[in-house]
Amino acid sequence: MDPDTDIGGPAHRFPATDHSAIINARSDDSRVRRRAFDTILASYWKPAYKYIRLKWRAGNEDAKDLTQGFFALCFEKNYFATYDARKASFQTFLRTCLDGFVANERKAGQRLKRGGDIDHLDFAEAEHEFAAHASTLSPEDYFHREWVRWMFTLAVDAFRQRCEESGRTVHFQLFERYDLSDDEVSYASLGKDFGLDTATVNNYLAAARRDFRRIVLEKLREITATEEEFRAEARSLLGVVRP
Amino acid sequence: MRWLSDDKLNHLRSVVSEPDFSATKYTFVKELGRGGMGVVCLAEDRELDRLIAIKILNTPDITEDLRNRMIREAQIIARLEHPGIVPVHDAATLADGRMFYAMKYVRGSRLDEYAAQGASLRDRLRKFQAVCDAVAFAHAHGVIHRDLKPQNIMIGSFGEVLVLDWGVAKLLDREDRSYSSYRTYSNSDDTMEGAVIGTRNYMSPEQARGEVDQLDERADIYSLGAVLSFLLKDQPKVSKAAHAISSKATATSKEKRYSTASELSADIGRLLDAEPVSAYRENAFERTSRWVGKNRFLVLLVLAYLLMRIFLIFTSRR
Amino acid sequence: MSKPLIGVILGAVLGAIDGLTAWFTPAVRDQLFGIVFGSTIKGIIAGVAIGFFARKFHSLPIGILFGVLVGAILAWLVAFMQGGYYFQIILPGTLVGLIVGFATQKYGNTPATAN
Numbered sequence: 109m110d111p112d113t114d115i116g117g118p119a120h121r122f123p124a125t126d127h128s129a130i131i132n133a134r135s136d137d138s139r140v141r142r143r144a145f146d147t148i149l150a151s152y153w154k155p156a157y158k159y160i161r162l163k164w165r166a167g168n169e170d171a172k173d174l175t176q177g178f179f180a181l182c183f184e185k186n187y188f189a190t191y192d193a194r195k196a197s198f199q200t201f202l203r204t205c206l207d208g209f210v211a212n213e214r215k216a217g218q219r220l221k222r223g224g225d226i227d228h229l230d231f232a233e234a235e236h237e238f239a240a241h242a243s244t245l246s247p248e249d250y251f252h253r254e255w256v257r258w259m260f261t262l263a264v265d266a267f268r269q270r271c272e273e274s275g276r277t278v279h280f281q282l283f284e285r286y287d288l289s290d291d292e293v294s295y296a297s298l299g300k301d302f303g304l305d306t307a308t309v310n311n312y313l314a315a316a317r318r319d320f321r322r323i324v325l326e327k328l329r330e331i332t333a334t335e336e337e338f339r340a341e342a343r344s345l346l347g348v349v350r351p
Numbered sequence: 352m353r354w355l356s357d358d359k360l361n362h363l364r365s366v367v368s369e370p371d372f373s374a375t376k377y378t379f380v381k382e383l384g385r386g387g388m389g390v391v392c393l394a395e396d397r398e399l400d401r402l403i404a405i406k407i408l409n410t411p412d413i414t415e416d417l418r419n420r421m422i423r424e425a426q427i428i429a430r431l432e433h434p435g436i437v438p439v440h441d442a443a444t445l446a447d448g449r450m451f452y453a454m455k456y457v458r459g460s461r462l463d464e465y466a467a468q469g470a471s472l473r474d475r476l477r478k479f480q481a482v483c484d485a486v487a488f489a490h491a492h493g494v495i496h497r498d499l500k501p502q503n504i505m506i507g508s509f510g511e512v513l514v515l516d517w518g519v520a521k522l523l524d525r526e527d528r529s530y531s532s533y534r535t536y537s538n539s540d541d542t543m544e545g546a547v548i549g550t551r552n553y554m555s556p557e558q559a560r561g562e563v564d565q566l567d568e569r570a571d572i573y574s575l576g577a578v579l580s581f582l583l584k585d586q587p588k589v590s591k592a593a594h595a596i597s598s599k600a601t602a603t604s605k606e607k608r609y610s611t612a613s614e615l616s617a618d619i620g621r622l623l624d625a626e627p628v629s630a631y632r633e634n635a636f637e638r639t640s641r642w643v644g645k646n647r648f649l650v651l652l653v654l655a656y657l658l659m660r661i662f663l664i665f666t667s668r669r
Numbered sequence: 670m671s672k673p674l675i676g677v678i679l680g681a682v683l684g685a686i687d688g689l690t691a692w693f694t695p696a697v698r699d700q701l702f703g704i705v706f707g708s709t710i711k712g713i714i715a716g717v718a719i720g721f722f723a724r725k726f727h728s729l730p731i732g733i734l735f736g737v738l739v740g741a742i743l744a745w746l747v748a749f750m751q752g753g754y755y756f757q758i759i760l761p762g763t764l765v766g767l768i769v770g771f772a773t774q775k776y777g778n779t780p781a782t783a784n
Contacts, residue, residue, distance in 0.1 A: 237354060260363050261352050287366055288359065321367045346368035649775070652768045656683070659764060663757050664693040 130198055130333035133188035145183050148202075150262065151331045153179060153229050155254035156206055158238045163247035164210050172231045178209045193333040197341060203251055256345055263324040264288065267316075270323070278302060282309060283316040370407050371445055377405060377453065393456060396440075403440060404456040406516070407449050425452055428517045431492055435485025437505070437513045457515070458508045463501035466582060472589065475582040476623055478504075481512035483575060483616035489514075490568040490612055497566065499574035500553040501581055553577040556603050568612065569605040575615060576600025576608070592622055595631035672777035676720025677713055679772050683765040684712020690761075694754075711747060711762070715739050716769050723773035724780075732774035733767055740766015 132144035153175055160171040182188060182205070191201050243250050271280035282302065285293055295309045302309070328345055332338040355363065370392060372379055377394040380402070384391050389408040396403050425442035432438065441453035460468070462482075466475060482504055486496060496503075496517060503516040555573035557565050579597045583589050596618050602608045609615040618628045625645035627633055633641065643650050688708030691697050697704060719736045726732065744762025748755045 233352075256364070257355055257360050260360060261355055264355075265352055287363065288353065288355075290359075317366050317369070318371060318373055320363075321371060324367050346364055649768070649772055652764075652771060653683075656761065656764045656768060657686075660686070660690050660761060663761065664690060667694055667757060 128333055129330045130188060130191060130193075133186065133191075141186070145179075145188065147330050148188060149179050151259065151327070152202055152255065154234050154258045155251050156202075157231060157234045158254050159203065159206065159247060159251040160210060161235075161238050162243070162250055163207075164214075166210075168231070168235045172235075174210055174213060175231075176229075177213070178206055181209065191333065193337050197337060198331060198333060199252065199255060199341070203248065252344075259327055259345060260324065263320065263327050266323050266327070267320050270319070271316075278304075279312050279316045279319075282312050283320065286313055287317070370405070370449070370451070372405075375443060375445070377403070394453070396453070402456045404454045405451050406454065407445065407451045422450075427492075427494060431489055431494060431517075433485055433488040435481055435512055435514055436489060436517075437515050439517075454515070455513075457505040457513050459506045459511075461502050462504040462506060462578070463581070465506045466501070472583075472586045473623065475586070476593075476619055478506060478512050479575075479579055479582055480616050480619040480623070482514060482578070483612045483619065485512065485514045486571055486575060487612035487616060489517075490571065495566065495568055495571050496574070497558065497570060498550055498553075499571055499578060500550050501578055502550075504578070555605070557605065567605075569608050569610065572600050572608045572610075572612060572615060573602075573605070575612060579619075590622070591637075592628045592631040592633075596622065596628060599630040670777050671720070672723040672773045672779065673717055673720030675777040676716030676718075676723070676769050676773045678716070679769050680712035680714070680716020680719070680765070681709050682712070683768060684709040684715075687712065687761055687765060694757075707747065711743050712765060712769075715743050715762075715766055716773075719766065719769045720773045720777075723770075723777070727774070727779075729771070729774045733770040736766040736768070736770020736773070737763055738766070740764070740769070 129144035129147035132140050133148070135141050135144065156178065157171050157175045160166050160174050161168070164171075164174075166174060187205060191198055195201070196204075243253070245253060267283070268280050271277055282298055285291070285298060285301075295306045295313075298304070299306050299309045304312070324345070325342060328341055329338055332341050369382075370379055370390075372394065376398045377396055380393040380395055382390060382392050383404065389406055391404055391406045394403055394405045395401070422442055425439060429439040429442070437454050437457060439452050439454050442450065444450050459465075462478065465478070470478075482499075486499065489496065494517070496514065498516060499514070503514065505513045505515055507513060551559065553574045555566075555570040558570050558573075576597050576599070579593075579600060583593055583597060596615070600608055600615055609618070614629070618630055621628045625641055627638070627641070685705055685708065688701075688705030691704040691708075692701055715736075718739050719732070722735050723732050726735075741759060741763040743766075744759040745755070747762070748758040751758065
């Protein structure tokens, strides 16, 4: 491992399955279960909200209530612990549960009680994104696409935080300028801006991408239950195999 | 948080799906191409300071058993040491579980590109014969390719011919081997009977029907015949014998095809030497024409002699 | 088929044809049999010499040149013995030598390459 270019531990390989929130959702320890739930919530609330807006044509307030209500119920009843990886991917399981939930709510016609301590989510941003970026995808494909988008967004944020914590903000800035920005930049122009030679820019960017990839896969690992599911979702997430 | 547009998202996905060679001795240089089975990259071998081609296979959910089979298969293909078979240097697993092969990087052009550059019929046939020889060698070692096509054949910068992409190769069951035949690695729904492996235009009928267990060397013969048809297409003055060879190789019934790639190669050799080929029975006129064509200069000399003789007869009469 | 044998056969055939064309010269028609016989023998001698030369020396231009020389010399000898018809004998004789020289270089097996 190159200490100058790699962050995190020496683990180039994948984290062990005990990082899986899906597995931890079945834990007897309530704190572990809560952390697991928070991880799953963080990964899925936004795509769930947009999915409800698109498929169920719910207004923004209804969609917000439905999203919160769904996850609150999931926490209360610990639905995530019932997931069986042999039957479907967790994403499919969650979406199916979500559909069932919304259908029941529509039938019942009652306004939900919010709960589960999930009021901190930025639904305004989610609504803004949904309104600003229409899609022609089917609801299922849209859900997947938005999940991928959100996973990468979370990964970018996590990457930024880790770089700041380890004192390597230059790595993140280079990554941001080259891979996230819409500006056309070259290694030479970046080198000029950051006072680095081209080879160093190349190395830093390569390391940044490597670390970013690791973070994406770590995040994915957290919300998959088995090795097989992880690998299948990794290929889907990375666009190697169509879902 | 920053909104990631579709373009940005796709870019990040490609950045992240770029092979992570960090745990290997290779450095990614660039992507060379993508196929149904995976992506081929140009990489640098840092230890040996040379460029190599790496094929990363798009595996389905990979189990330990399948991984071992794939490695064993790579070992078998690596033992196919023939100038016409691209050598496999290494086979291992990336950090994300994807298997890869490291192969010789062949500088040159694919057979379809070579043909498009205006290669003569004779040159095309010579290259094709070299392909047959390489395939015959593999068959003799119990390996069938199953995806022969112009895009999987390279013409190197020295004119050498190399058959690539043994990723769907099948090991035939042989009594003298210590392991039994097994389904090779392929896409997730290709390992079952009824699934289709290969490229449609060059695929034998039995392959197209998904009869994976019934495939033998003659499936490759069919593909070779289809490659020959491709090489003969739009060429002027293609003889009936050449077409007959192509037709025999691509016979629908495998019993009617050449039974070995060596036989096909031999017929191509005879065609190149203006000898009669086994696939086509000539009539007397065609036989004579072929002989005259082969011995053009001698025939012209004799004709010149006879003309001279006639000239002398007439002049002496006067 | 060996190179000397090719030389013999071709030399004999062309020599015979050569001899037979004497039929078109009334003055020598009654000597036709002798002419054909002699011409055939000449062709065989030339063929053997050129064939053995081709077995030893593998060069198309040199083989042709040797054939031309042998054919021309033998034809000149015949014409000299005939006391005339130099042009009518030497030209075809030279051409026969050329043909045999070419054929023995191009075709036939040497002992190392015999099937």
